[in-house]
Amino acid sequence: MNDMSSVQTTPRDWETDQEVRWCPGCGDYAILKAVQRTLPMLGADPKNTVFVSGIGCSSRFPYYVESYGFHTIHGRAPAFATGIKLANPELDVWIVTGDGDGMSIGGNHTMHVLRRNLDCQILLFNNEIYGLTKGQYSPTSRVGTASPTSPAGSVDRPASPCAFALGAGARFVARSYDVSKDLPEVLKAAHAHKGAAFLEIFQNCIVYNKDRFDDFTAKAVAAEMQLHCMDGKPLLFANGCKGLSLDVRTLSFQVVDVVGADWKAAGVAVHDVRNRALAHMLVEMPFGPFPMALGVIYDDPAPTFESGVRAERATMVAGKSADLGQLLARGQTWTVAAG
Template sequence: MNELTKVTTAKDWASDQEVRWCPGCGDYAVLKAVQRTMPDLGVAREKTVFVSGIGCSSRFPYYMASYGFHTIHGRAPAFATGIKLANPELDVWVITGDGDALSIGGNHTMHVLRRNLDCQILLFNNEIYGLTKGQYSPTSRVGTRSPSTPFGSVDRPVTPCMFALGSGARFIARGIDVHKSLPDVLKAAHAHKGASFVEIYQNCVVYNDDVFASFTERSVAQEKQLWLQPGEKMLFANGEKGLALDCDRLCLKIVDGSDPSVIVHDPKNKGIAAMLIEMPQGFPVALGVIYEDPAPTFESAVIEQNAAAASGKKADLQALVSKGQTWQVEKEPHKL
């Protein structure tokens, strides 16, 4: 068995670099979840690339024993696109944060999603700029006090998954940094062929501690978390409650778990996916795979197009350079 096909363990995916995040940061949990997941995917370290931009999350490639690229602010999707087009056999992961991906990198994130490049995009959302000392970010809630919004933010926050849906993403999921089901979400994202967008709720213990406590705390988790499973009913609160469609108002409603109107999760239903992403206060938070509707990937279309354009043609650089309007500069005799 050669190096590219040997069985790996989580330890094989951990680099020799000292992991340096703030004590208690949710990034540690995400890193461990990814390292535990990689062996189950059966992928080779030599064919895996982690690409990041700028931010706390963007230190991630240093800690994976694979290829990695720590790029510039917001541009990880552009680098990932180039990497995948240059070598489609590579397994490309984009690691980014809410500021990196949705502020300076908003247009790059949009384009990699609409193009449907085959890659996994993990967006660590802590609703704050952690690396630059706690300024408010595109996902910060109205009223968030920070060094850049001392009187409270008046911006309406971006909803990452809705941004992805509007950008044409074909796979959208959510997870929580410390939740045991995060590896399952990562496996589903990897199994999808195309751009997989995964928002991970990640706690920043220094600048935005417990911002997600209203649905992550153990005491409320059963009541406030709806873990979606394709083909299964949308039940939560230990199955005592469920979601149904209010046909009069065309929105979701909470019903008794035994109610026959409880919706069965169909990831291809884009309309229901939009409702799940932006459920109102009092509803649980939708987690797991929210939307999945595969489509041809960007790199496969480019490869097919290039092959068709080159079919029956012979490579001749001189002929290409000389094609069209050309001229030759003759050297004039030296004049005194």
């Protein structure tokens, strides 16, 4: 999160002169527009904003946002972002990555930026496929996914980005999807968090994994299959007719019916964004028997990496002067006499 004074901008101020080039119908267009609509709401300043990406379809993002940007190397965007933030903590740093870029070759870098708690926003576009390299299955592809590298169907069990983030020590974890009307609100919550904010965005790959998320995003099933998590609010879905009850004996959720809007009588649990155990349960619910948990799932700030590094440096240099000659003359030195 950037602490600089806010400025007034419009979504158009965040558009570049570059032609936006993704496949027609790609979910990345919707995410780009959501980000460009959200930045003015944040009072963000283009001169103090940096978008950093790795490699993949999502990683074209910096070309299309009128701010500073770095299009870096495969999976290493978090390392570049760390250097940027340490050099100038006042910058508002956004990392844009994908399920292949951030969860495969860059999995270790994603883990470290989360556990260190660098103050940045991490947007992981999850389309459950390698789109840029022509449709191979990715770490998040579902079992049975047919692709050029799994023609008979993938037998890999998919990784859950949000579960990974929590396991790596993330202090903010959220979920949304490309065309969700709630995406700007989730982006605002991620930006307000002081520390590494991890946001998984389900994104439709129109060519290689078309309509993969229709089982919870399609209008016909959205109410039944989406659980919108809000702090202090009951975990309700299906237009309030169903909810999640916590079975304390098995430490697991149960779907319960809610009669007459009396969710308390049905035993529906209340969401608490500071409850890490609850967050783990929400992101690991098996989809199908349970809805897809969306919104801010976990938000519990902790000291940031760059603040710790800079505080340590301040302590180390306190009372010392920057004198290169004196430094070179320390220790075992000698003078060679002329002649």
